[in-house]
Amino acid sequence: MEHLRAHPSFCPLPHPSTIKHLTSLEDVRMFRQDSWQWDALHDGRCTTSQACAALGLLEQKAGHELGIPRSLRRGGTGAYHRLKGVALRTLEEMNEVLCDSQGGGGEIMKDQKQEEEPFVWKRSRTNWNKIRHYSNSNNKNTTTTTPPVRQQKPFPFAAKYLPVILNKDLQHRKKEAQNHYFSSWSSAPMNARMQWGNAQEATAVLTALNYFWKVDSGIVVKEVGMCGAGLEMNVTAGEKHDDKSKEGLIIGASPDAIIQYPNGTLEALEVKNHCPFVPRDWGSRNKKNRKRHDNDQNKESVDDTRDNKKVFRIRELPIRPTVPPMYVPQLMMEMLCLGPSCRSVIMVRQTATIGAVILRLHRDDEWIEEMLYWLRRFMTNFVHEGTPPPANFFWDNDDDSIHGGGERYRRFVTRTKEIGEAVELVDYVSHSGVQRVMSEGKRPISLFLD
Numbered sequence: 001m002e003h004l005r006a007h008p009s010f011c012p013l014p015h016p017s018t019i020k021h022l023t024s025l026e027d028v029r030m031f032r033q034d035s036w037q038w039d040a041l042h043d044g045r046c047t048t049s050q051a052c053a054a055l056g057l058l059e060q061k062a063g064h065e066l067g068i069p070r071s072l073r074r075g076g077t078g079a080y081h082r083l084k085g086v087a088l089r090t091l092e093e094m095n096e097v098l099c100d101s102q103g104g105g106g107e108i109m110k111d112q113k114q115e116e117e118p119f120v121w122k123r124s125r126t127n128w129n130k131i132r133h134y135s136n137s138n139n140k141n142t143t144t145t146t147p148p149v150r151q152q153k154p155f156p157f158a159a160k161y162l163p164v165i166l167n168k169d170l171q172h173r174k175k176e177a178q179n180h181y182f183s184s185w186s187s188a189p190m191n192a193r194m195q196w197g198n199a200q201e202a203t204a205v206l207t208a209l210n211y212f213w214k215v216d217s218g219i220v221v222k223e224v225g226m227c228g229a230g231l232e233m234n235v236t237a238g239e240k241h242d243d244k245s246k247e248g249l250i251i252g253a254s255p256d257a258i259i260q261y262p263n264g265t266l267e268a269l270e271v272k273n274h275c276p277f278v279p280r281d282w283g284s285r286n287k288k289n290r291k292r293h294d295n296d297q298n299k300e301s302v303d304d305t306r307d308n309k310k311v312f313r314i315r316e317l318p319i320r321p322t323v324p325p326m327y328v329p330q331l332m333m334e335m336l337c338l339g340p341s342c343r344s345v346i347m348v349r350q351t352a353t354i355g356a357v358i359l360r361l362h363r364d365d366e367w368i369e370e371m372l373y374w375l376r377r378f379m380t381n382f383v384h385e386g387t388p389p390p391a392n393f394f395w396d397n398d399d400d401s402i403h404g405g406g407e408r409y410r411r412f413v414t415r416t417k418e419i420g421e422a423v424e425l426v427d428y429v430s431h432s433g434v435q436r437v438m439s440e441g442k443r444p445i446s447l448f449l450d
Contacts, residue, residue, distance in 0.1 A: 044087025
């Protein structure tokens with residue numbers, strides 16, 4: 001992430017230690033997402049990580065209706081405990097807690113000392129607007145554009161990434177990865193998915209930057225923290241209450257970045273990296289199929305020295321140009337928290353070996369109002385009452401029940417699925433269009449260490 005912050009078309013946030021005072025609630029968006037201050041803002045606040053569960057969309061019945069994989073379905077207990085926490089609601093509280101360099105129980109970030117910006121990028125001189133205009137000009141008598149002068153093909157990215165990985169570093173990474181894997185044996189499949197997403201996030205943001213830079217070299221991708229603290233609904237809900245358990249719903253969202261166009265238009269940016277690793281026996285219905293899979297994928301597996309079996313294989317499937325329903329609340333909440341002028345969000349779904357797909361989801365204010373209605377119902381029915389939500393809450397109960405969702409809730413679930421399928425396809429990005437670090441021989445390196 002530090003190298004992405006140094007990119008000439010990326011606008012980074014200041015180091016948290018330099019933020020000494022907040023002048024408005026919305027100023028908390030200046031805290032980076034790898035800071036303890038950003039973590040502290042989640043307590044008692046409904047953020048995108050808990051919104052889907054609080055809406056009941058990850059319950060078994062609603063999840064089945066939406067086509068959410070079983071492995072990703074879960075109850076609303078986690079959201080319940082999050083919202084029962086004590087939130088930072090006022091500007092005074094935020095200044096007292098977040099702007100104290102000794103905050104977070106005295107913890108100081110490991111990069112507390114401000115370091116010089118690393119020199120890792122060389123800006124591209126390719127004028128893609130001129131190239132596009134020239135290639136699209138068929139009438140030689142009406143164009144004065146001359147083809148760009150270049151020795152070979154134009155450099156395909158906004159800037160050249162200068163660092164390379166040495167062979168000895170690759171070997172060290174392989175050893176460290178193996179040690180990490182064996183130390184977390186019991187949760188290896190899910191751990192691999194999470195680690196992959198975290199490691200590849202900056203690369204996927206860079207994919208979006210490079211793509212939209214070709215469309216307009218004046219775009220800037222901005223780092224952002226938690227947005228929405230200054231929304232009117234949050235300011236009202238932030239008013240003090242004698243009984244803290246009865247305080248109102250407050251929300252927040254942290255897009256992976258913001259895309260700002262030269263005309264001032266803003267779009268939220270959210271990236272999802274699809275982990276290529278799956279347990280070896282997933283998708284194998286019998287031993288014969290499993291054995292054939294093992295033979296085909298043996299060289300791309302992770303070796304488990306405990307029983308000398310290969311436990312992971314690579315599975316890369318073409319990505320459908322849709323937004324999975326479980327991400328619709330996240331994307332809508334990001335647009336809501338960025339304010340009424342944010343009318344769309346870009347989603348990059350990136351793979352390890354077959355490129356990426358870029359999607360645009362447009363804002364639906366009617367759906368957002370329904371989302372807020374059900375989140376407030378979750379707060380009132382469960383959090384304020386001190387009662388964890390039962391399985392399939394909202395779905396199983398009729399309109400007359402205290403927890404009832406009835407037909408209104410089912411329409412909300414159906415509309416959520418429709419929104420994800422009606423997303424705008426912006427473009428596909430080939431694997432070669434994803435900018436990654438190179439080897440010391442200036443060649444692409446394998447993403448896999450074995």
